[in-house]
Amino acid sequence: MTREELLAAIDKKYKDIGQDPDTHLSGLLHAKPMTYWDFIQVDALLGLQTQRTEHPDEMVFIMYHQINELIFKMILWEISQVAQATPITTQKFSMHLDRVSRYFDMLSQSFVIMGDGMEKEQFMKFRDTLTPGSGFQSAQYRKIEFASTELINLIDNRFRATIDRDTPFEHAYNHLYWQAAGKNYDTGDKTTLLNNFEKKYMEDFITFMKEYNTSNLWTKFKTLPKEDQQNDTLRNAMRHYDHTVNVSWVMAHLNAALKYIGDGTATGGSEWQKYMHPKYQKRIFFPDLWSEEELKNWGVTNLEGHE
């Protein structure tokens, strides 16, 4: 664009919205030059790390969780672009899926920062200040699940037969697999972990579930041309993402928990040794892309080389 064209475009942009372009040009004249720290909001970002104890490794724990939340946000950002594109091309779908998958690879591969990056003695002390909170209460993690697959795949195995597409969302919500971490199914009672989580996020979750009911990654995949759905590269990319979230990450997380708390109690109070293993939860985003054998052995046999 030439200088004249640029000025004409600015002129038009502001006149179109009833604004005086000269005032905006004058604003530009007086504006401070941009800096890295203002653009990235570095001061705000680095002002968010507050320890509750004096154990230095608590800082590792806090910051790694914050990094996770930032990456979760990046993942949701990409999935939302898939959701909003109607119709979506295979090329666009694959591009965003690859981005999402790369981010989750990062989370899965870096989890060793939790397993090996803190002294157990320190961890066992500062974790008490977290009770009854838990990473279980990460809302973005739950949203990634809602945005990745159809609700039925997130329903507790034991109740899947009672739920179909006409089931009210509130009912489906109460039978999500993760309710098992804090619910007594005989009495219906929920733990503080779950009650606090729901008080803050349940309404937001129901809205989100409705929104992604027809625009989650799996439903979107099924709108692609049939021959593209059979494409090996795309299918393997889907399988890779599914396996990373639901087996690799889950195992890295479980192994870190085992290392620190062994057979002890979790801050969130779940029967976590049983609850967390992928072979019990059997959460699988894209079950149609796995063979019967692979589904049967989900989280049991090593699926290395599944790609």
Ligand code: HEM
């Ligand atoms: C040493 C580090 C960690 C330990 C020992 C640990 C332990 C646990 C335990 C025991 C649970 C079961 C719920 C309960 O508290 O009763 C849980 C759930 C969970 N944690 Fe962690 N965690 C760690 C790090 C992280 C990190 C870095 C994240 C990332 C945000 C995270 C996210 C989650 C999520 C999403 C759940 C729910 C998983 C599910 O429903 O299957 N955790 N964690």
